[in-house]
Amino acid sequence: MTCLKAIIIRELLRFLHQRERFLAALVRPLVWLFIFGAGFRAALGLSIIPPYETYIRYETYIVPGLCAMIVLFNAMQSSLSMVYDREMGSMRLLLTAPVPRWWILLAKLLASALVSALQCVVFLAIAWVFDIRMQWGGYLALLPALFLVGLMLGAMGLFLSAMISRLQNFAGVMNFVIFPMFFLSTALYPLWRMQENAPHIAAVVVWNPFTYAVELIRFALYQRLEPVALLWVCVCTIGFFSLSLFGYDPKKPFSKAKVG
């Protein structure tokens, strides 16, 4: 428990002390919301898809996807810090703590999910000021969804950090993980649009776990539960977490990366 507390406090402190990082995490989705949103108004077309009950603006459509983006970037940043910790040696300190390894990794996950949720709350508050508003119940229902998505993407980040040996390789993660995941999802365009214009891409979108993260958040914002998305997110969380446990096991290292 002390270990959990320490990791969460460390993560929160890191978050609070790095103002630039906080600002960057906030500016990124806001740029999408106001600039991309204004330019791509026509991308949505006019149709009603669940969970929406009426016609919506494009800005309203991308809000859940941008929340998921915040969580995704934060999870990746957190995994980046794992690589950093490993290079700098503070990982060794953590891993020698007298608690099970899975507990340390889980604590790390919980901490980063918490930080992501905080960032999303600030983002949604700014969107609210600009008249992109949901019902209060939606904001409440969103919190557990955000947390769960935070765990899933965090677990994925952990898994990646187990595979990456050097900090420099992180640029590759940006190129080959974050961008494809984000663009090949329903964050920016509804699935039916993709199926109409690019059926092959749509087929990928359907298998992308990030799509389900976005949809879980989207439905939660409208106080609805999307069971398929929930199942996918849970399965992926467990899957990625197990893989990263395996990856961080010093006896069976996943890659040639050396822990410590």
Place this chain on the structure above:
Amino acid sequence: MKLNTCLAALIALMPAAALSDEIWVSNEKSDTISVIDVDTLEVVKEYEVGERPRGILFSSDFRYLYICASDSDAVQVLDVEAGKIIHDLPSGEDPEQFALHPNGKLLYIANEDDAVTTVVDTETHHVIAQINVGVEPEGMAVSPDGKTTITTSETTNMAHWIDTETNTIYANTLVDARPRHAEFTTDGSKLWVSSEIGGTVAIFNTSDQSQIAKIAFEITGVHPDKVQPVGVELNADNSLAYVALGPSNHVAVVDTATYEVLDYVLVGRRVWHMAFSPDGTKLFTTNGVSGDVSVIDLATNKAIKSIKVGRFPWGAVARPTN
């Protein structure tokens, strides 16, 4: 004994529970009328009517619905209790919109193809008069005191002021291109006229027919050509006006004191006309191309739901049931 009491209680409760206000909508292409329950926001009934129903309104006691069946060249009368058409009224050719005189007896019908306004007695079913007006008459309104009837003609671009005693035009006012709808304020002192192609709404002083103001609309991200005002509705205290802006898919909210547009609400495609819920908290808009009715919550000016109805919904009217 106990069961009987329960049953009696149930029966006593049932009609009360079943009664909720309704919005009736005419569907131009499916030749039907859809009835929406204001509380559940669902379609509860659908009636088959004549061809191309457009303008609809209720008799003052809400027992009958009058329907402009444009392609049947008739105004049909639907008995609300019985749920069927009981007879047709003579209407002249291609009736599109109409207005009921406050006496509840006379219907003033715009005959789009004939350039006339027909006056029909709903009791005797006779045509009382036909008044020559401009080309393609459409918008119709009767002043609250019953002395003046307005016809707007789409091609002549005029609002014609008709004296209801003599059935003659006593004034004409020019408006912007293609006027489609006219609406009096509750006190009858002002008249609102929307111009579809002109993209404006003009407000006239009814005492001297002078123009008080003209409102233009501008929606971010929507081409100005698509801003085509059609339906105009004023809320109960006349403090706000709602203007349906056709293919721009928005409804404008206008402050009637300053004539400034306060807000634009996104609804379905090609919004034609609107009706308030009887309690005045919601506005129902007919969206022709998307085939649905959007419900606007007037407290927040946000569309909360769009309800599928028949094909090409056009007219809307509220029916209070309490």
